[in-house]
Amino acid sequence: MQVRKAAIESLADILVRQRKAEQAMERYGVRLDARGRGLLHELVYGVLRRFYSLEADYSRFCRSKPDDTARMALLIGTYQLRYMRVPAHAALSETVAAVMQSNPKAGGFVNAVLRRVSEHEPPQKLKPNQRAELPRWIYAGWRDAFGAEQVTACSEALKTVPQLSLALFTDRDKWLEQVTGMGIDAVAGELTPCAVLLPAGTDVTTLPGYEEGAFTVIDQAAQAAVMALEPVCRNGVILDICAAPGGKTAMLSHRFPEATILAIELNARRIPRLNENLQRLGCSNVQVIQADGLNLPLPSLSVDALLLDAPCSASGILRRHPDAKFLHDEQAVETLAALQRRLLSESLRVLKPDAAMVYAVCSIHPQENEQVLAESGALWDMQRRFPDIACDGFFHAVRCRDGA
Numbered sequence: 001m002q003v004r005k006a007a008i009e010s011l012a013d014i015l016v017r018q019r020k021a022e023q024a025m026e027r028y029g030v031r032l033d034a035r036g037r038g039l040l041h042e043l044v045y046g047v048l049r050r051f052y053s054l055e056a057d058y059s060r061f062c063r064s065k066p067d068d069t070a071r072m073a074l075l076i077g078t079y080q081l082r083y084m085r086v087p088a089h090a091a092l093s094e095t096v097a098a099v100m101q102s103n104p105k106a107g108g109f110v111n112a113v114l115r116r117v118s119e120h121e122p123p124q125k126l127k128p129n130q131r132a133e134l135p136r137w138i139y140a141g142w143r144d145a146f147g148a149e150q151v152t153a154c155s156e157a158l159k160t161v162p163q164l165s166l167a168l169f170t171d172r173d174k175w176l177e178q179v180t181g182m183g184i185d186a187v188a189g190e191l192t193p194c195a196v197l198l199p200a201g202t203d204v205t206t207l208p209g210y211e212e213g214a215f216t217v218i219d220q221a222a223q224a225a226v227m228a229l230e231p232v233c234r235n236g237v238i239l240d241i242c243a244a245p246g247g248k249t250a251m252l253s254h255r256f257p258e259a260t261i262l263a264i265e266l267n268a269r270r271i272p273r274l275n276e277n278l279q280r281l282g283c284s285n286v287q288v289i290q291a292d293g294l295n296l297p298l299p300s301l302s303v304d305a306l307l308l309d310a311p312c313s314a315s316g317i318l319r320r321h322p323d324a325k326f327l328h329d330e331q332a333v334e335t336l337a338a339l340q341r342r343l344l345s346e347s348l349r350v351l352k353p354d355a356a357m358v359y360a361v362c363s364i365h366p367q368e369n370e371q372v373l374a375e376s377g378a379l380w381d382m383q384r385r386f387p388d389i390a391c392d393g394f395f396h397a398v399r400c401r402d403g404a
């Protein structure tokens, strides 16, 4: 019951107060043991991944509009009935007991609605966005930009629990041999020469080489953006703008050991973790600088290569962060796109004329992709990867030298 109560409170934080899932679960799951936290994660992320069909499911049986607490309880109750192996009577009684702790009056209503859910099949008729488990505006935007078939393929991938994706800094074949010898199901990723995929839920700290910094956790589509940065001259300066928590910084550091990497991060609270990660991963050629990417502390035409991994709406990584569906709306995407354009313009200012540059975002909205680059005055070789089982959705673009 305590786990369901924490799930109701976490979901209210995310869906009503627009807080991030990780922060909400940290707050309400603090008194739970490891097993309880695992169940809390499953309930909260499961509901966020399947929100639209769950809502359509229980709403059929509501005669009045549930208040926020009852709504969260109905979501987790319906999720357990449809997707978990919890016996129906336990799902009902535990969820009702949890909601009664915060709102005793809602118990009878939640009980009655969940009972009816348990007695019926899921609804056959769902709107396209409900079937895709996407907000209407994302569904419509992607359908118009990429076609209905592509949205269906993306949405199926976004409903899944992602595998663990690593970038290895050591010999991949040898490492894979060692890990598979331990009975762990690991395979090489296809998008980069250092990518490895492991089953969802694998504890990275138990893998060989963790202590020695032999790998970092980073999706292989994001790795491909780093690999797209062309080699720079020895002793060159590479700027990594928007660097924390440092997955791409670490890759840059290992890929270009003779360069100096300047890792620029605005948010002071994210810098300790960035430093810790870089230290653990043995990145001795990185200098971390707290600065605003909109006002870089560097002269014009001074850097040899640059990676701009801009803040974005995270639409490509909804399977990892399903809360992002509820944290951004169309207006927020426009605001982010305006920021991305300004970061791009400042990046271009500090680049040497013939320098290499990659623009990257973990969103696939055209507004944050090609539309950001359209007025940059440069030509770009663009790559949009749609989310699938083996990788996140991601966009990166390499500046073409002859367009610079």
Ligand SMILES: C[S@@+](CC[C@H](N)C(=O)[O-])C[C@H]1O[C@@H](n2cnc3c(N)ncnc32)[C@H](O)[C@@H]1O
Residues within 6 Å of the ligand: 241, 242, 243, 244, 245, 246, 247, 248, 249, 264, 265, 266, 267, 270, 291, 292, 293, 294, 309, 310, 311, 312
């Ligand atoms: C997409 S994340 C970067 C992920 C990172 N590159 C990695 O691979 O681990 C975006 C980061 O940009 C930072 N950021 C946002 N606005 C910024 C700005 N104006 N200047 C520099 N960093 C900024 C955020 O604090 C956040 O850490």
